Amino acid sequence: MEALTAEFKSLAVTSLGDPGQTGVVLAQRPDKGGTLGRPIPLVANLYRLKFKKAPSISHYDITFIEVRPEDAPPRRSGNGPPPTINRETSIAIWDALVAMNPDNLGERLRQAAFDCCKNAFTLGRLNIPDGTKTYRIELPAESATRAPRQFDVKLSLAQFLDLSILDTFCQHKHAANLSDLAATAIMALDVLLRHGMYRKQDYVVGGAGRKFLNKRASTPLGQGGELLAGLFQSVRPTVSGMVVNLDSAYSPYIVTGDLLSVCNAIVGRQQTQGGPPQRGGRGGRGGPRGRGGYPAAGRALPANVSDQEIRELKRKLGNSKVRVTHRKDTRPFTIVGFGQPVGRQVVSIGDRSKKGKGGAKPTAKEAAAAAALALPEREKMPQQTMTVADYFAKTYNMININLALPAVELRGGQFVPMEVLELLHGRIIPPTQLTAQQASAMINTAAKPPAERRADIDQIRKQAEFGPGSRPNAWGLDVSAMPNVAFGSWNLVESRFLVPAPPLVHWSVAVFAPEQYAQRPALQNFFGMLIQQAASRDQDPIPADQQLKVTYWDGREDRLSTLKRAANLVMQNNPQNKAGQPPQLIFCILQDPKAYDDIKRKSALELPVAVTTQCCLLKNIFKPRGVDQYCGNLMLKINAKLGGINSTVDQRDLSASFPARPSCSAPTHPTGAGTGRAGAEVPPSIAAVVAAVDSSNMKYVAQVREQEGRKEFITELSSMSETLIRTFMKNTKGRPDSIIMFRDGISEGQLAPCVHAEVSQIKAACCKIDVNWNPKLTYIVCAKRHHVRFWAQNERDCDRSENLTPGVVVDPEIVHPYIFEFYLQAHAGLKGTAKPTRYICLLDENGFTSDKIQKLVNSLCYSFARATRSVSLVPVAYYADIVAGKARSFVDTDDASTQRLAQEAKKRDSRYIQDKLDRSTFGQSMWFM
16 A cells, blocks of 8 residues: 555656756656557456545544553563554454444444554544544453553544545646645545455455455465465556456465474475374363363374474464464464474573563573463462473473474564464465475466456456445445456567577586486487487587586585586596586486576586586476477577577567667565564565677676665666676677666556666766766566456457467556556467566656557567567566576575575675676576576
8 A cells, every 4th residue: 555655656756866966757658559550459357436426535644552551561672662563453443443433433433444554534524623632442351361452542634635636637637746645545445445355354465455365265285385365456547547456366375273284284294194182181270171282193293303394494484473272362473483392492480570671682591581471370480491391291281292393482582382383374475485386286276267267357346345335335436347448459470580509519417316217328319309409490509429428416415516527527538628618508407306596506606617507307308298399498598598599570670769778677585584573684685687788689698786685776786787788889899879778576666766766877887988978768667566457358359268369558548647658468378367567668768659669568578588489578577587586596595594694695795696607608698598
């Protein structure tokens, strides 16, 4: 919600920059949209919003302050700010306020829309003197040993606005002047449509409050994961008026249930059938009798839990919410990590009358003392130390705890056994943490054909709470039952040619599998087919008379040693390489796909000279069918890595913009492993910039930097751009007259700040080359993370997958009222419903028309080096994303904690990765293919 507000506020100005400096003029649409191609009637999953009569509403800032008793211990946060109140508690506080009916405001508050955080919107004004008032409410106690919680709720009038301004905004009348008001009005509609969904107990809220996922609509993914299905909704302004974007949504989550079983599933342990759980005789104080004991072998992890498995559990379960089961307590606790085995993890038990004094974090020896905070009140006793297992045996008569299992560390310093915790819903699995099995299962479930997806969306619309008696209806808001009809155009046919790479003379093979699975005769047969495939493409990069040079990994040695031996086969005692040149390429045959990142890291950073590798899975090179196709795809990657050009497009399609040089940048940010606590160290982000460096605009070179974590803009873009421009000048003996920057990975709220910061850096790079040189620059953001989909109204406009044919561009009716943007589906949908890419032109010094920029982008989508068809994203942006991902794997390892990654990054120069790549011509090649 805040991101959407920031987006409109950031675009409210037409020039950004400090007073006295030249700002960046944000591009507005130059015309009424593209006109090329044959018009196609389309249906979009955008539903028109219209008021019977636009109401006037009030925006109130909501503040919740917990009222603590005078004798309450200090907060765990010490003197810092109070802890954030979560969504569930915020809803409970608001609903209690409405039920209290203060000052007879109950009816107005019942019709209000509350965002479960700090914003509420009401019809008209509340009868509150001076616009501000505070009310005290009370929530029931969370456990038998805790008192009810009290909160002061402060309502403060922020502004009063008429929602009719949205019609004016969508008609592009005084749009820039209305951006702040429009942003607030759009936020109000978003909150209004989501108000009821936030309160549905069967739904998990995700996607920054825009996804609502049904706990009952889950599909197992294996390895501790499940896929939840639900809906996405978001209000957007368009040229045609206000719309709500409705779509089916899917997100992977960790399964819920007893923590021990979940851990078993995550690490892939086979569960055995055990007897019924063994319970102790006495439940202990503060809990129900007979709840002690330990579940038997059916749930147990074995005693030999490895360090790698513990790291995997911490990575997957960090920040997860759990509830204790050995006593009555409804409070959720947060997992921050795992300690020593419960038979060795020591906790300090003492006089609880001194609990909580001082806000400092305990020392390592004292960290476990806070375990008392999660346990019931007990008699005062002298301070003593004991293991977690002994404490639970003494206090709860839990005598069968597995002493070898690690204690779970909860936020606040408590340590408890796994056996007494239940994992709650809400722990999403980031894409980078999905296993291959989980990703495949997710795609099979979520990738529905267009007709099925449209039917799902229609069902979502019918079930949505938009009808009579709903809160939107009380506001006079009508949500169209039919999706928007738009018009697109189809307009491009691909054109290709191939430039072979230099011959591959110096190469070898490293096999990371037992020799019996990849014997030399079988390898000789495969590489013979690869050479034959190359010859059939009118190229001869691999001489057919070369002897196969193979080295095998023995399963015990470090993979770096195997790579060194493979390189030495080429460099030493080789009559064909008397000069001892490094290998041009090492083929790496993998049995385990998990070895991929390790091999790429070692070949690029740890060999004496960076060497290009081509990894092949053992199962693919020896499969009975389809090897010809596999070899053909492999040759596309090899040819590009060695300096060849696989494809290009008709230069007439590019002449409108070139000699502009396309480039792209994309940062990747770390996900998931940190605890999220204040002051926690954040691993660095990886920034990658890729640019065309030849006259055909088909050879690309990358620059990589590490930078401060979670920075949206690229901090060293100036030096990266200067290096790439100089490489282009060296290769072509000339300078580009203009530059097109395709930018990937910017959130909506950061559009204007990023374009200002990065355009300034690109201009500075040009000045370093020549103070009088100022090439024209176009800056385009590529957005894939949206939920707009299109369906053809006529079957003749579909392909065999029922998707639209490639090359459909949509821009007149459904785009922003004044931003220069369009949607392009350049690719064929192979599985599921094809997703178009949204291109947002924020700066355009080249003066593109809609037709010219759409034609250019669509044409470039046919030039992706490792595909024989068009791709969904302009290739230079695709390359930047690939480079950033590969570079991250160079410095991130599975066994590295967030804190360790952050500490190691501080010791490295930001150019560490790039300097390693530049030790040979490796850094100047398309090594990322």
